[in-house]
Amino acid sequence: MNNQIEKRIELKAPVSRVWRALTDYREFGEWFRVKLDGPFVPGQVARGQVTYPGYEHIKWEAVVQKMEPERLFSFTWHPYSIDPKIDYSKETPTLVEFRLEKTTSGTLLLLTESGFDKIPSDRRLEAFRMNDGGWTEQMKNIDNHVSQTP
Amino acid sequence: MAASRQARALVFAALGDETRLSLVARLCGRPPHSISKLSHGSRLTRQAITKHLRVLESVGIVHSVRRGRESLFKFDPQPIEGIKEYLDFVSEQWDQALFRLKSFVED
Numbered sequence: 001m002n003n004q005i006e007k008r009i010e011l012k013a014p015v016s017r018v019w020r021a022l023t024d025y026r027e028f029g030e031w032f033r034v035k036l037d038g039p040f041v042p043g044q045v046a047r048g049q050v051t052y053p054g055y056e057h058i059k060w061e062a063v064v065q066k067m068e069p070e071r072l073f074s075f076t077w078h079p080y081s082i083d084p085k086i087d088y089s090k091e092t093p094t095l096v097e098f099r100l101e102k103t104t105s106g107t108l109l110l111l112t113e114s115g116f117d118k119i120p121s122d123r124r125l126e127a128f129r130m131n132d133g134g135w136t137e138q139m140k141n142i143d144n145h146v147s148q149t150p
Numbered sequence: 151m152a153a154s155r156q157a158r159a160l161v162f163a164a165l166g167d168e169t170r171l172s173l174v175a176r177l178c179g180r181p182p183h184s185i186s187k188l189s190h191g192s193r194l195t196r197q198a199i200t201k202h203l204r205v206l207e208s209v210g211i212v213h214s215v216r217r218g219r220e221s222l223f224k225f226d227p228q229p230i231e232g233i234k235e236y237l238d239f240v241s242e243q244w245d246q247a248l249f250r251l252k253s254f255v256e257d
Contacts, residue, residue: 005241009248013255021255031250079240109251111244116162116237 004114012106019070022098034060042067046075065095073098079113161229164209169194170202174211174225182215182222 011018021027025036029048036048042064050058062077074097078088094115101108165171177183189199203223206212210229214221 005237005244007241007244007248009252011252011255017255018251021251027254031254032247033250079243109248111248113240113244 004112004116007109007111009109009111010103010105010107011109015070015100015102015107018100018107018109019073022073022100023067036060040064040067040073040075062096063093066097070100072100076115161209161211161233164205164211165230167202167205169198170206173199173202173206174230177212177223177225178227179225182217182224184217184220184222186220188223 013021021031023040025039025046025048028034028040029036029051033050033052034048035051036046038046040046044064046060046062046064048060050056050060052058062075065074065076066072074095076093076095078091079094079096092115094113096113097111099110099112101110165174173188176188185196185200185203188203189196192199194202203212203214207214207223210226212223212225214223216222
């Protein structure tokens with residue numbers, strides 16, 4: 001089973017622009033909603049404070065893995081670790097990869113997040129609506145299957 | 151059903167296998183199946199299927215019930231529901247983040 005989240009999005013901006021938005025720590029922080037302490041450096045921990053309304057008390061941390069200019073940016077982290085009562089550092093982190101491809105209209109951004117099989121699933125979080133992505137697609141299949149045969 | 155923390159941690163891994171996923175698909179929403187029924191039409195041996203069922207059982211996705219001399223296996227959606235909630239949450243966060251990125255680079 002494909003246990004990863006996959007997203008693809010067309011951006012009407014040149015690859016160089018998207019690359020900067022992803023890898024410049026200030027720009028990343030703007031859209032990701034985190035105030036980072038300093039630049040992203042492969043092999044090093046990036047730290048900051050979440051700026052997402054309602055979650056400003058949460059610290060943000062990731063380990064930068066790869067920075068291949070205008071091609072690949074990746075980091076490992078503990079995804080949306082928003083419960084201060086849980087020690088996420090004991091869990092194996094997931095790997096987030098942003099891949100960029102030039103298109104006629106701008107940039108195709110492919111996002112994957114993998115490694116969820118190592119994460120304890122007893123994090124109780126609010127339910128959210130169904131989305132695309134490998135794993136969720138599989139889950140949807142099972143879900144459909146269940147609802148079709150009551 | 152109150153699966154242990156460790157059992158829940160393994161739900162992803164338990165489902166990360168095509169054979170087990172197909173067993174889940176055959177069991178969910180249906181009456182309990184015996185191993186012979188599950189191995190019918192399969193290339194796998196009864197032992198192999200039993201092994202896979204035990205993995206699913208260890209994480210609470212299936213439960214076995216005795217009927218006479220046979221063990222019947224039934225599906226329990228709860229562990230998968232828990233994971234689905236979590237992945238939906240992460241997936242939704244990414245949708246929102248990528249939407250903000252889009253506005254950010256296209257403006």
